[in-house]
Amino acid sequence: MAYQALYRVFRPQDFSSVVGQEVITKTLKNAVQNKRTSHAYLFCGPRGTGKTSCAKILAKAINCLNPQDGEPCNECEICKDANENRLNDIIEIDAASNNGVEEIREIRDKAKYAPTQAEYKVYIIDEVHMLSQGAFNALLKTLEEPPAKVVFILATTEPQKIPATIISRTQRFDFRRISKSEIIQRLEFVLNDQKIKFDDEAVNIIATAAEGGMRDALSIMDQAISFGDDELTLDNALQVTGALRNDQLLSYFKDIAENNTSEALKKLNNILATGRSPQRLTESIITLCRDLILLKSDNVEQISQTSIKKDLEEIKDLFTQDRLFNIVNIVSDTQRNLKNSNQIDIYLEIMTVKAASKEETKSQNNVIESDSKLNDKISQLENKISQLQEKLSSTSKVSIQEKKAVRKKSSKKSISSNKPAIFDILKAATKEALNEVREIWPDMMQMLPITQRAMMNVSNPVAASNEGVVVAFDYALWFEKVTQDQEMMDTLKNNLNSLVKRNMDIVLVAKNQWPEIRHEYIQEHGADLKNSEEDEIDTSTEQESKAVKIAENLFGKENINIKED
Known part of the structure; x- marks a missing residue:
């Protein structure tokens, strides 16, 4: 049998296997168990969060011959045919390539016919936001008056592009990004099931790079395993994701802390020469600043990079909180510029010079040292304002009335x-x-x-x-x-x-x-x-x-x- 990607092999086959969407899966299970399923559903959320998987599981569950507490048994003839994509009554449609009026009219006409094998005919329309306006109008009539024994499941990553008339005729479920800890737990389960040796830090890096998508996490891990000859190591994960090694990041950040601009630029060039992703670099700097801010605020338990906690403790006193906030602002501005420019190296070098600048540090320190002087000036200004208010109090009523009269005349002239x-x-x-x-x-x-x-x-x-x-x-x-x-x-x-x-x-x-x-x-x-x-x-x-x-x-x-x- 040909090799299958991990995200296909470990696609959930029942609601209990879906990661990170407990509220949605419990609701759907109860609906199946109590025979209260709707004629139309809308699954929306970021990519790789389980929308299509839940749609397939729901299609199986409502047709399963031996459902168990709302779950498909995966043993009956209907479930087996569905798992092997042989069940004619479960129709999957990609709206990106079938987005015209004629395709939807064909679905509408065929939906009138009864199912051939299963109890319900289920249409799963993926990326439904890609349908044309005419296609949505053709689908609307069917959703308003659906044929008996027909269920529509619409999936999309951009629900704002779907007409409100369509959304109002469906049960909407919003899939959330999967948390990093849940992704790590699932990846470790897959690695243990496949009997593959792995580095914990490598799994952590892959879970971070996935950005809340389970499918992306499995795809990245699959690529890293292939790169490392059936073994998941830290170096393999770094190479595949483009992330920085902790020692690279800490060395670069120490030069910034010490205002050593020339060394920081050398470290930056070395990082880019090894093929590291500029996007990952900026994200890593912001994460590092965030952890240092939390450490300086005595929120040790909330830091994300626990593996380098000791190193962070050593350098946290080299920065003030104001300087860390300023570095985050500098890096965030650079991130926005990177998206629309081909001069990536130049923007990163400017970012490094700004972050490591002595003048920037000096200005931050001057602000802190001048707080007491500013407070004195503020109090003096407050005293002067109170004196002026007393002088103006005697004429305030007259001046207010005059102003109102002027405003009234000017408003009449303007209209x-x-x-x-x-x-x-x-x-x-x-x-x-x-x-x-x-x-x-x-x-x-x-x-x-x-x-x-x-x-x-x-x-x-x-x-x-x-x-x-x-x-x-x-x-x-x-x-x-x-x-x-x-x-x-x-x-x-x-x-x-x-x-x-x-x-x-x-x-x-x-x-x-x-x-x-x-x-x-x-x-x-x-x-x-x-x-x-x-x-x-x-x-x-x-x-x-x-x-x-x-x-x-x-x-x-x-x-x-x-x-x-």
Whole structure:
């Protein structure tokens, strides 16, 4: 039989073998055991954390002839066929290469047919975020009304690319990165099972390089074992991962601590000459700084590099905490630059010079030594501020009122409402037209993009005729912003016209100005509107009653509040 990679040989065949996802596996086991499985699942999380493995195990478990506490037995005919990829009712699809509408339509059509061997037909769609928008639309209908005895399991590393309509119709499970200790435990189990000699530190380096992915850890270890002739040694793990030896890192870091820039640069060149990864180098420096900071804070039990604890104790007093924080910032900046540059050596050399610079150390020490002087200056400034506050207290009220008056005038100048256009609409405004616009207003908001909808949420129609509508904004800022956005104004007008089936203009107004404009219109045009009224009022309050009546006809009685002076 051909050789199989370790990650394939040791792929979990039941939920109990899945590493680091106890909450998810327990939930799925209980669902299978209680016959409460859903028609669609979404497994999302980083690569190599068990998404596809759990999907295959779930597909077996719901079809297993002899399930045991929600686990597949792996002994029945269904489980054996599934393990050997011979079960026709478990269909695995790679969405990266089958992402078109036609492929999904074919799945939708075939899903209608009953399973041939098993009880459920299971579709496992890997990297589902790669589907096109049309393919998602084709899949949506099937998820809304799934055929009987069909289960969909969607797996992805980028759930943010999946439409919300798809996610809402699935049970979502978020797979977390596997902890370093759990990866080490699993790697040691595999090595012991394969009867391979190994170095504990080599396993630790591989677990660190895997960055939370079990599959990556097994692949790296497989490569290191092949490099070392069926033996896992520290040197083999360092060569494969590109990580630094502890003695290389400590020697380089001691030169930085002693501000020996020339020696530190020589050590850097030697490290790069041996093929060590620049990314691993920067990560190792940050980890070393982190452990030194913890040691200086008396958190010995939390350091990650326990094998060099004694060496760390020796050099921890060569650094202040402020300098360690500064080195972390320097290395982090270098990491960002490395991603977008081909001049890797230059950036690493600059990083080394900065970290080992005497001026940098001197500046850090100066900051620490000048703390007491700064405190004295701060106290003097506080005294001066209190004196100034006392002097200003006598005139503060007057100045505040003046400032408010200036702000009020300036705000009025900055907001300009189109009174002639508003008056044109008010001439023919009716309560019926306003109610019509208010009824379709929510639908009109839904037609807008999210950003435009957010701005329009603080507005509402306050008057309308058959030819136009007046829209008031709660905040002057949004009134000005929308007024100046001609593209948005065109969108609003087009959406309104499509809903009311006629041409209507939209005129905007700030809400704090609307009562004043409305009152001004009634005062100016009250005589014209009076002639159209059937009832004449011959009392001393005739003009006031006419104004109220006109306002009620224009805006609706429920929108008018009468206040006695």
